[in-house]
Amino acid sequence: MSYVVNNYLYEMKIPTYILTAICSILLLACEEKTQEMKEETTQKVDKLTAYIGTYTRTEGHVDGKAEGIYEVQIDASKGEIVMQKTVAELINPSFVKLSKNKTHLYAISELAQEQDEAGLLYNYKITSDSLQLVQKLSTTSKSPCHIAFDQSGTYVFVTNYLGGKFKVYKRNEDGTLTDIQMIQLSGSSVHPQQTEPLLHSTKVSPDNQYIAVADKGTDKIWLFMIDEENEMLVPHSQPFVEIQAGAGPRHLAWSADGKFLYVINELDNTVNVIQHKSEDQSFASIQSVSTLPEGYEETSYCADIHLHPNGKFLYGSNRGHNSIAMYGVDTETGKLTILGIESTRGKTPRNFSIGPKGNFFFAANQDSDNITTYQINEDGTLQFLDLDYEIKTPVCIEY
Secondary structure (H helix, E strand, C coil): CEEEECCEEEECCCCHHHHHHHHHHHHHHHHHHHHHHHHHHHHHHHEEEEEEEECCCECCCCECCCCCEEEEEEECCCCEEEEEEEEECCCCCCCEEECCCCCEEEEEECCCCCCCCCCEEEEEEECCCCEEEEEEEECCCCCEEEEEECCCCCEEEEEECCCCEEEEEEECCCCCEEEEEEEECCCCCCCCCCCCCCEEEEEECCCCCCEEEEECCCCEEEEEEEECCCCEEEEEEEEEEECCCCCCEEEEEECCCCCEEEEEECCCCEEEEEEEECCCCEEEEEEEEECCCCCCCCCCEEEEEEECCCCCEEEEEEECCCEEEEEEECCCCCCEEEEEEEECCCCCEEEEEECCCCCEEEEEEHHHCEEEEEEECCCCCEEEEEEEEECCCEEEEEC
């Protein structure tokens, strides 16, 4: 090695063993830094951000204890909820929904008390550390309970449990919403609760052709199509599918190919399989199966339903029996075979969620203030992981 001082060139010899040691130290430091970067990357990939909708006040059917919308972090490799914070304080955000591009979170405020004129739809922009309120819109009627998007993310649908009013909003490029349509439905059925329409949820077919609305009050699944030219919904040529009297349709799930629509019924604790025939665009119920064990006679009401991402398994929640009914799906015929019924280790399981990779299952137990985690086995059954996370009156899990 050489260096220059006052225009004189000097030579300095460094022993080979010292150079070797220096190189080893530098190499070790590089390896440690690379490992740190790998760990940071893995940590980012394995962390899943979820938003929890809740009840915040007493509403007769629930003793709300929460503060509003919670943001939680889930260790996606273990299914463990590791952190929680309140990101929005509002009354009864019982259902929340992320925009397709994950830039906005939409939440209903389920208002139904005498002093409440109507429910509200909140629009939040997601920032690095919080939710920023963008809009607060009326849902025109009381007790909004569900939000859905069409497959393009252009239209937002809100069902009001009371009043028979179904709302349509258009989502603009900046994430704001424009109120474009209100649909009034009517009817009744045989159960004491079924004196008027009780709209509970909306689900759009995978090909974006059909909008199905579950109506607990009339035992109908109303069917609509999107009129793109006029930016509005129009009734399908078959306006509805009517199932067994007193069933009380609540939530819906489409098969990936759009051939089957699965309906969980709140009042008679069943799941119906609706077949869609593409040749004549018709819909008809082809099967109804129980969600409860044979011989069970105590009070229970169904709530939520979801298909596994692989389409081979279907799950439905029982409030009262406090369990998840598990089914195998014949992907050719659409029909269901019961696999078993698993306890949710809590009270009143409302919404539940299946992890993005299809390996974990999260059940929100509204009346016991906890979310429990399960591994989904290869045969579709659930295995409790002894993970029980405390969170006040949870209803909805969204990510």
